[in-house]
Amino acid sequence: MSVTPRLKADGSRVQAIGLISGGLDSTLAARVLAEQGVAVLGVNFSTGFCRSDHHRAMGALGKQQDPKRLRNEALRAGADLEIPVRIVDLAEGYLDVILRPRHGYGANMNPCVDCRAYMLRAARAIMAEEGADFVFTGEVLGQRPMSQHLQAMQTIERESGLTGLLLRPLSARLLAPTLPEQRGWVDRDRLMRIQGRTRRLQYQMAAAAGLDDIPNPAGGCCYLTDIVYASRFADLVLNLPADARPTERDILLLKVGRHFRLTPGLKLVVGREEAENNFLTHFFPEGPFLEAPHVSGPLGFVHIQPGAELPTLAQRELMAAIIGRYGKGRADEVLDVEYRHAGAAEMLRVKPLAADAPLDAYRIAQHYDRQAVRWR
Amino acid sequence: MSEQSQPAVTRQLDTRGTYCPRPVIDTDIAMRALAAGEVLEVLADDIGVKLDLPAWCRAHRQRLIAVEEEGRLIRVLIMKVGESA
Numbered sequence: 001m002s003v004t005p006r007l008k009a010d011g012s013r014v015q016a017i018g019l020i021s022g023g024l025d026s027t028l029a030a031r032v033l034a035e036q037g038v039a040v041l042g043v044n045f046s047t048g049f050c051r052s053d054h055h056r057a058m059g060a061l062g063k064q065q066d067p068k069r070l071r072n073e074a075l076r077a078g079a080d081l082e083i084p085v086r087i088v089d090l091a092e093g094y095l096d097v098i099l100r101p102r103h104g105y106g107a108n109m110n111p112c113v114d115c116r117a118y119m120l121r122a123a124r125a126i127m128a129e130e131g132a133d134f135v136f137t138g139e140v141l142g143q144r145p146m147s148q149h150l151q152a153m154q155t156i157e158r159e160s161g162l163t164g165l166l167l168r169p170l171s172a173r174l175l176a177p178t179l180p181e182q183r184g185w186v187d188r189d190r191l192m193r194i195q196g197r198t199r200r201l202q203y204q205m206a207a208a209a210g211l212d213d214i215p216n217p218a219g220g221c222c223y224l225t226d227i228v229y230a231s232r233f234a235d236l237v238l239n240l241p242a243d244a245r246p247t248e249r250d251i252l253l254l255k256v257g258r259h260f261r262l263t264p265g266l267k268l269v270v271g272r273e274e275a276e277n278n279f280l281t282h283f284f285p286e287g288p289f290l291e292a293p294h295v296s297g298p299l300g301f302v303h304i305q306p307g308a309e310l311p312t313l314a315q316r317e318l319m320a321a322i323i324g325r326y327g328k329g330r331a332d333e334v335l336d337v338e339y340r341h342a343g344a345a346e347m348l349r350v351k352p353l354a355a356d357a358p359l360d361a362y363r364i365a366q367h368y369d370r371q372a373v374r375w376r
Numbered sequence: 377m378s379e380q381s382q383p384a385v386t387r388q389l390d391t392r393g394t395y396c397p398r399p400v401i402d403t404d405i406a407m408r409a410l411a412a413g414e415v416l417e418v419l420a421d422d423i424g425v426k427l428d429l430p431a432w433c434r435a436h437r438q439r440l441i442a443v444e445e446e447g448r449l450i451r452v453l454i455m456k457v458g459e460s461a
Contacts, residue, residue, distance in 0.1 A: 057422070082435065085432075
């Protein structure tokens with residue numbers, strides 16, 4: 001894209017920091033400003049709750065994936081638009097956003113308003129470091145029920161400390177003029193007036209710009225919006241001792257396998273495919289593990305909360321029987337399942353649980369008390 | 377580009393065992409510390425790197441010299457050609 005650099009009154013170039021996910025809206029917002037000659041630095045924040053990152057890790061661990069699922073869309077957008085995109089690790093501190101959201105949750109454990117404010121505070125810090133002039137996002141008025149209605153957008157702007165310096169190029173002409181518009185750093189007349197959930201105009205803009213390889217925006221990337229993941233997260237938090245917090249590894253474990261809660265300190269995670277088995281051995285090499293050595297089947301990882309009792313023989317046998325249920329030996333009368341821990345191996349002889357055996361007592365329920373999680 | 381014609385590596389970054397987005401974050405940080413003309417060698421086993429680092433180079437207008445794969449090891453060479461954000 002060849003454009004004339006947009007300059008401020010002092011002759012320096014106008015610079016903006018943009019939150020870039022690589023989705024349709026943020027890509028177009030960046031393009032709208034780049035077309036005006038604004039120097040754009042994209043930032044993409046990693047919180048540890050991104051599905052795309054997980055798909056990529058699973059691809060690296062052996063799962064066959066559509067190559068498009070392996071790419072980082074923010075970088076792809078940066079390459080398409082020829083604007084630098086910096087990926088920033090924002091995981092530290094993010095747990096507080098989830099556990100103590102001032103503005104509550106969306107449909108599941110997703111604290112969207114607080115999350116946006118948290119990310120924009122980080123963007124404000126980068127703006128200051130880089131000597132940039134303002135921050136922008138691809139937010140569209142009325143597009144998302146929790147975080148993109150007018151009041152929420154105003155709250156986010158205020159709580160991020162960016163009052164007057166947060167531009168939403170796709171909806172700007174429906175919103176009060178920001179300082180960048182008032183000062184002539186950007187041309188308000190060349191900004192957009194898009195609102196609502198339909199993306200018809202955005203698709204037209206993308207087609208006109210030749211941007212034909214942008215991922216489908218439906219579904220989102222955040223694990224916290226997913227009821228299965230959110231249930232596991234709530235189960236994790238509510239089973240911790242009152243003074244404990246989830247660790248990064250605790251949270252990582254929520255992304256894979258079937259989860260069975262035996263006691264507050266004891267959980268079995270059963271891999272559903274080879275890549276998940278590889279995930280468990282890669283990230284949790286210390287085990288304990290359960291595996292039937294003579295037949296193909298899943299790997300089980302036993303998650304023991306620090307300070308909790310080691311599993312009893314009855315618990316180890318129950319977990320072995322669950323492992324047996326999901327492997328090729330499920331029809332066997334007796335199955336050998338190895339329990340490996342701390343360099344020692346124990347062979348357990350169990351009858352695999354029948355396919356219709358009730359496991360509901362151990363499965364993690366997909367309903368939970370969000371307020372109990374919130375105020376931990 | 378053949379191995380013989382590749383420029384000398386200034387700095388090596390071993391990201392093996394880490395997954396997206398860590399290899400890209402660390403590459404970004406390492407590149408910012410280099411001077412123009414210097415070369416970063418990135419070692420990785422995250423297959424996403426094969427897509428990410430070429431995209432990173434295009435976005436940041438740095439020169440991608442090579443992406444090589446040997447078994448699970450991915451080796452990427454990037455030359456810094458100028459300042460990038």
